[in-house]
Amino acid sequence: MTSNDISESTQRLREKIRVFQAAERNSRREDDTDSMRLGLGEISQLIEELENLTEKDVTGLASRIKRKKHASYDDMFRLSHAFLQSVENIATFVKIPGALNVIVKELTGSDAKSQVIACETLCNLSLGDSVPCEKIATAAGSYLITHLDSSELRLKRTSLWVLTNILATDGKGISTLLSQEIASKLVHLYLECKYPELEDDILLAIDILLEKDANVIDANDQSKLYDSLRTKQPHKGLHLNVLFMILFRANSVSLETENFERTSELVEIAINTLNAAEHLNSQDNILKVLYSIRILGNLFAKCPDCFVAVEKLCPSLSSLVNKVLSWNNKTINKELLWLVKNTISCQTALNRPGNVLKELQVSRLTIF
Template sequence: MSSQPVPPSENSLIREKVRGYAQEQRKEGRTEAKDSLRIGLGQIKEEFAAQDNLSEKDVHGLATRIKRRKHATSEDLFRLALAFLQGVENINAFAAIPGALQVLVKELTGSDTQRQIDAAECLCNLSLGEAHVAEKISSLVGSYMVTYLDGKDGRLKRSCLWTLANILATSDKAAQQLLQMQIVPKLWKLYTGEGASNGFQEDAGICLYLISKNAAHHVNAEDREYIAHHIFSIRPEDPGSEYLMYIIHQLEIVELHSGLGTHQAECLVNFFIASLDSQADSLAVSYGVRVVANLMAINNPSLIGVLADDNIFVSALNKLFALRDPRLNMDLMRILRNFLNLNLLDSNLVLDRLQVYA
């Protein structure tokens, strides 16, 4: 089955989630790192937050100066980061200076760890620009940022994740470039337990969501197989958990059946059942129904785990019917039909116990 477009209401749900998450991160940032402030998907130093607005002329002067020196000080980077947040015209002014971006790349890839972080935060704000800017960043620095996802410095890693998220949300061409740099396996590792313990699970989940939403057609078979082999146990209360079923559905992991085993399928089913109690009326539920229906369509009872128990299946379906969500109706009928086609028990026994609300 091909990927289905995301209904406007579900797009709104994701936008609200990301917006709320960004606000929470700003609060945490002021507590945990008083010298930085996250705005949207960018960071600036607080000491520059009270400065007057920087104009395009100011940005032009800064860009020309760092280009001439082939070096940017921390103050240069902080001022540019602030300027980029003040308007897309400042971003465009910087991007129009040949060689200026290469100076930021030089600082990012240098040996000074603090300067790397400063450059990454500056690039993060620069990536809030339009598609042509995202494509420049991806082309010049995308491979470094993807590599830094394996690094140990948390602040550098987080700035790279935010930058990559901006790029993935902005340009199809840039997203395609990033997908050629092994970004999916690295993000998936951060989305699993490896990132959860260090607080990167939500950021990695957002990046994977954006790939699934905007660039699923560019994801190759090897990356899909990697995900299928490494589906993990996740709880509805875990950071970024609401993106899991959306990612699995949009990348057609179940439909392609590439490397999906009994254990991986069991993880999806268990998460789906748990999400019915804690994430009703969410992406986890609406796309979970589709994923589980596709699991049943494979016609292999071992892949549906505990749902093979008619008591658990009927209970789950009744919870879904109780939501009275008309958007789920067709998918609920499909999941019921696919379950009955498995011939696990008498169909009438199942139908008699369903509580369908008109």
Template sequence: MSSAPIASFENTHIRSKFREYARDQRLECRMKAKDSLRIGLGQIKEEVKALESLETKDVIGMAGRIKRRKHATTEDMRRLSVAFLQGNDNINAFAGIPGAIQVLVKELTGPHIQRQIDAIECLCNLSLGEAHVSEKIASLAGSYIVTYLDGKEERLKRSCLWTLANILATCEKACKILLQMQLVPKLWRVYNDSNSCQEDAGICLNLVVTEHLQYVSTEDRNYIAQNLHKKNLGDPATEYFMYIIYQLEIVGENHELGAQQAECLLHFIDALLTSVDSFCVIYGVRVLANLLALGDPKLIGRLADPQNFVKALNQLFALRDSNLSLDLMRLLKNFLLLNITDSNLILDVLQVYV
């Protein structure tokens, strides 16, 4: 069977997930910008409407003013946030003024939390631009954005994650810069911690392993291998978990997995047996096949019992998912190579659907 249909399925799924995320992100960001203007500035409806139609000349004028003052007020940043949502011309106009982005970075790194939030929300909308804009943001503000992932202010943290997602989806060079700043371990901690940002951290990790896998260091992979068991089954965004683990080749000869990590993976795999998400099931099967390939029956828990393994495999075959066929055969082969039981006994009770 050709791998082309599976690759096509994966690419379509990943792009669909990001389109959904990007659509929701822009909608929420737009609503927050409107609310900020209404509440923070006390503008009446007509004035808000006027702010939403800022032209390129207005943006250039504002960029020049904040550059001369070396300071941006809350009103400045909220007006710019709205302007950046209007289109790429406004974004390019602002990014083309030398020193303008540095003023936003200055506000981002200042002592006032509300100013930090205003600045990151402004940079978030700016990051909707093209690759050269993302590269500037990553170079000038990347270290601060990544550092704020450790903070407790969730609105600030979430806007940082949105900004990172925009950059990761846009610019390879910017991603390389960010990944040198311990981005992956920080994303992994946010992805596992109990907070409202787990979905956003999962999206960022997805983008990293889909678009920029070659820049993820051995140290980062080791960190995830050592801490993969901290992801709980009931957490948000668990549908990305197996894909991330598989793409990073966490289960393999290069990483030593202990019983705790293996048990975590098996909990997720058990849950996948009743899942209706083909994407999750495919990567769960691939991770399990890799786990079996390690050749240690102690790492596969109850599945080391041939009866349990056959029951699970039959459940997967019963899905009749053509994208799973090759992966299930590899899973079966790796189990038989463990020599736990007579191969014929396994093959006699398999229910393979073709």
């Protein structure tokens, strides 16, 4: 799978997984007595070996666990690191019949530590293309979804990461997970989440689903998610993106049935986000600004009365538009022009004086 096949958000999640795994490895190096050292003893003696695992090593490990019908902590730890090192190591493992089933057996066993390590091994295996992801979904999808309810945070988080990697592919793994009701599970996991550090990861999985099909989550769950996001005052680009997808791409929430107070809250979220923005020095800042503009533009197009709320919150919309234009981001500038067009339509429909287009303080070359 090339970088073009997965979203930038998914690539960031995958990098997060790699950083997390590297941190775990360093922790194990520093503390022999760590309960999660996987039984390797003095790991410092094996650093070079672990960082240079080859396809031949993977074949040997896979054949051994298949023969024994059991994967030790040591076996899984080595495989996990081998998968991080190259996609060739991943491809080699999935070609060996029965090897994956041994890891899944450890995932579903009664040894809590083995469950976690098996899940982390699957997580690194899911960093490959759609083929390993499809195999994981078929062999372990239902178990991973069940582990989303685990009281063990590490198992819960890693299961979520595996599932997200599968959803990010374009293979049959997605349909397999959907048949196991992953969509509803993710929504309820987010709504009932007691771990703030997991909320964004859950929302990323939901976002990936909505990007593939805005109506893949049923109307009732989308409505609950919409209300939750709206009342939480979303402050990240990912939050605004999911809100945007539900509001304008799906069929579950109709602006025609929204009362003015609730619609005004959406306007307030977007305006406050734009007012607070000071620069575009990160991907999250870019997404926050981009989706705030899209939310306003769509609201103005579908519900011109929303402009009344903008007038109260932002008497000088042109100043706000000029601030964003001054950052000279061509993608955002094009979205702004569409917002300006819809703003003028609202001003005309409501008989408001002025024309925001005349107050723009940027040249045509800057915009395009």
